[in-house]
Each structure stands twice: as C-alpha cells, then as structure tokens.
Amino acid sequence: MNLLIFSRPGIRIYQELRRSETAWHALRFYNPLEIPVGIFIQVSSLSAALSLASDLKYFIRKYGAEHLFEISKGLYCTATFATGRYTTREKLPDPWPWKLWYWVVGDGTILKTQTPPGSISQVKTTQGGYLFEVICTEEEFSVHQYVHPDKEQ
Numbered sequence: 001m002n003l004l005i006f007s008r009p010g011i012r013i014y015q016e017l018r019r020s021e022t023a024w025h026a027l028r029f030y031n032p033l034e035i036p037v038g039i040f041i042q043v044s045s046l047s048a049a050l051s052l053a054s055d056l057k058y059f060i061r062k063y064g065a066e067h068l069f070e071i072s073k074g075l076y077c078t079a080t081f082a083t084g085r086y087t088t089r090e091k092l093p094d095p096w097p098w099k100l101w102y103w104v105v106g107d108g109t110i111l112k113t114q115t116p117p118g119s120i121s122q123v124k125t126t127q128g129g130y131l132f133e134v135i136c137t138e139e140e141f142s143v144h145q146y147v148h149p150d151k152e153q
Contacts, residue, residue, distance in 0.1 A: 002070040003049045004132075005060055007038040009108035014039045016063045017056075026055040037104045037130055038064065046071075046086050053079065065110055068102070068134060076102075077135040084137065098141035105129040114141065 007013040014034035017023040030052070033040045043049045049069050053060065060067050068076040077085070078100075085092070103111045106129055 001043055001046050001049045003041040003043060003052055003067060004070060004076065005038045005041070005056070005067045006065040006104065006110060007108055008063060008065045011063050011108075013059070013063045017059055020059065023056060023059045026052065037108070046082060050082060050086055065108065066102075068132065071135070074133065075135065076132050078137065078140055080137050080140060081135055096135050098136050098138050100134045100136050100141060102132040102134050103129055104132070 005013055012034070014032065017027065017032070017039065027041065030041050030043065033042075041049075041052065043052060046069070053067055053069075067079060069079070069082045070076050071082075099114075101113050101115070103113065105111065
C-alpha cells in the first residue's frame with residue numbers, strides 16, 4: 001500500500017512538505033519520493049496510508065490536487081474507496097465494476113474519465129502526461145463523464 005499525492009499545477013509538493021517542520025515530522029519514518037506528478041510515499045498497510053493522509057490533510061488541501069492509494073502495482077484507489085474498504089473489510093468482487101482513469105497532463109491538470117484512451121491497463125507515460133487506473137466508488141464513477149485526453153475541458 002502506497003500513498004500518491006498529486007501536486008497542484010505549478011507547485012512542487014515535495015518541496016513544500018520539506019519546508020514544513022510539521023509535515024516533515026509526519027514523514028520522518030517514510031522515504032517519500034518526488035515524482036513528476038507529485039510525491040510517492042511507501043507505507044506498510046492501508047491503515048498506515050490512511051493515517052498518514054489524515055496527518056497530511058492540511059498540506060494535501062493546500063498544495064495537492066488529489067491523493068490516491070496504490071493497492072497493487074499500478075492500480076490505485078480513491079480516498080473514499082480506501083476509507084470504505086478499511087471500514088467494511090468485505091471481500092470485493094473481481095473485477096471491480098467502477099474504475100476511473102486519471103490523466104495528468106504536462107502542467108499538472110488532472111482529467112478524469114470512465115474509459116481509458118486506448119487499451120491501457122497500467123500506469124503508463126502518455127504523450128504529454130501520465131495515466132493512472134483508479135478504482136472508485138459507484139458514486140464517484142457516476143459523477144464523471146467521458147473526457148478524451150486530447151481535448152481538455
């Protein structure tokens with residue numbers, strides 16, 4: 001289980017967290033990695049990832065665009081899904097019926113769509129951005145319309 005925090009456009013969240021003694025104190029036991037879209041933090045379990053996201057909530061809201069939890073290699077879930085999964089602990093159907101694709105374009109803008117551009121099943125670097133497969137709740141899925149990654153809103 002890992003925590004991925006996307007930076008707001010024009011902000012390097014890693015640098016902002018380094019500047020804050022409070023944030024860096026919360027990260028002292030982790031080895032956060034700065035990546036092109038934000039910061040990636042390796043944690044041992046879902047409960048640890050949720051706790052860390054809670055500790056960093058102020059900084060995520062101020063400097064981050066969104067945060068996701070990596071539940072397996074290249075497969076992420078939303079915070080709402082992760083919280084619900086931790087609370088209920090019930091077995092999930094396989095395959096999970098509700099997925100979104102997050103496309104992070106060069107300037108850091110995140111576009112969300114219900115269908116991937118092409119047949120991409122893992123996090124891939126696309127021309128001008130990064131693509132993430134994200135498991136979500138039914139409510140989150142129903143909110144998002146199809147957005148073609150080549151056409152920004």
